[in-house]
Amino acid sequence: MEKTKKEAIEKKGGEPVTRRKSAISYKTREKVVLRGYNLSELAEAGYTFEDGIFVLLQGRIPMENEMRMLRYEMAEFIEHSMSPSAAAAITTMGGRPLLPAAIAAAIMCFGAAHGPGAAHGYMCDEFFERAAKENKKDLKELAKTLVDEYLRDKKAIQGLGQPQHIYGDPRVYPTFRRSQLLGTAGIYNQFQIEILNELNRRRIKGGKSLVHPNMIGAGNSSLMDLGFSPLGSFIIGSVSRGYSCAVHAIEQLKKGHAWMASRREKMIQLLDLSMMKYEGPPDREVPPLRDRDKYAQEQKEKGEWKKWNL
């Protein structure tokens, strides 16, 4: 391997095969340098894991209260028991790949519905930009505009509602409170609360139950108030969960059965055949290949396939 690499470098006239600029880090034989700081020195000077996250994603050492707020948030992000990401880690591990595959599957599970931190951040930023441009800087008014437009366009307002914690995610209000106590609550926190109030005013008028924020609403607002970009916040939220998903995957590896389909276990398995309920087209004969075009033409014209088309 080493030889091949050397040969490739020589072939390119001494240039490395992949040469990329990076504003994040570099390494020499003596040190790894992250955003200008020697990583060993950073760790030995007594900075915390959470300080490291600020250095990594923002290139700065945070104030003590900022570090404390991030510490609070990341610790509460880590575990959320059975959510799509944990289920992805467990089921992926059922096939017995290498452990990182299960962790990657869990993290890749985060998207437009599960922990959409970036989407929430972009939604807020879009309205802040408009407010600056149109000189309408009252957050209450801005929240009203957002709710008007999102309800009119039937778009989901990011940061509200959780399918399991129907009376509000237990972490949400403590997170708002903690960021206020630590003095890190800013425009994102305030805007989130205004959106919540605006929507709930309308729901009360319409005789509907109250909506509560989810951890995107509370957590992402707090992260963005700490100076993390929408994507930076998304990284923190989704990767932090990776730790607990890894534990769930290891539990499946060590205590569960591979394939998750055994009929010898006392409890029905996730992939036990009896769990399947098929509701698609009924069993049908495979047409001879020579009759394919005739058969396919008839099938296409009948149009029943459209019922199953996904």
Place this chain on the structure above:
Amino acid sequence: MESIRKPAEEEAIYGPGREPYTGPAETVEGEKPEKKEVKPVEGREPFRWRSTVSYKTVPNIVARGYDTTRLVEEGYGVCDILFILFQSRIPLSNEEKMLNYLTILFFDDGMSLPAVSSRASSDGRSFMTQAIGAGILAFGHVYGPFQDYGYMMNEYLERAEKENKNLKEMAQILVKEYLAEEKTILGLYPESVQGDPMPYRVFKKAESLGTAGKYHDFQIEIQNAVNQVREKEGKAKLHSDMVGAGGSAMLDLGFTPEATWAIVVVTRAYGCGAHVMDEMEDKSTEELYGVALHSPEDYDGIPDRPVPPSKDREKVARPIVAKTVDDWHRMFKEMRKIKGSGWSI
């Protein structure tokens, strides 16, 4: 089941005079295989997500028995929660400090394989989480093999106990066996890396915090045993790498090989995320993977050749199906010559 193929086609596939295999007519129990409905076994509990790690209710999230909101309100941080999740215990302050120290070191490793994989994935403008996933998938048996390292350590430490050997003796046995089998001793840099002080700082930190234990000692004994052999052969010394120093420190903290690997991998995933944002902000990378960067002089495969008319396919093509071991061996040798076919790995 009646074959839909013509007899000649059957023969081409299965060989002359051979009946296509259609599977056993009966199951082991002497029953006909069930074709349709699979009934649940009676007396079994319905499917539920079972976990020894955590549960949640409408108002609570509980990990290893602790309400997670209570934990953070009390001031426990990420590293404490990692001990709770993986080991089901609250760590001592010095243990938490050691893990904190290690996680900072695990954040990034410059333009390493995970960073490059994440950057390349993000150049397709994938989702952030996909790009991070791509970075994580770069960890394996060669890059950051913390799990394999842990298994190696555990195997020999167990043997030491069984065979009543001290750490020095067992390290010598490990080195002897690995060298005899030409296996890579995990946890050591190759000869080309002679000047990385980070692993030694990890050893020192673990010693000063009082978390250094038998894994730490064994790693140092392995390094010494290798270097004794190398000295006799007139070769340069080898030094512990971050798998050796960081891995042994994690194992001394009570993390299993799997947990160690998981924590390293996930911690690096934050770094991958930072690399992805850097890549996305750098507009000059937009044409990086374009045609211009993959010129013919970088191609060392089969030379350019004309595409044969499809009507001549039978003349040009050669069958690959091996029906005997000799056939297979010929095919195997031939296929190994084709770069990128995967046969020579």
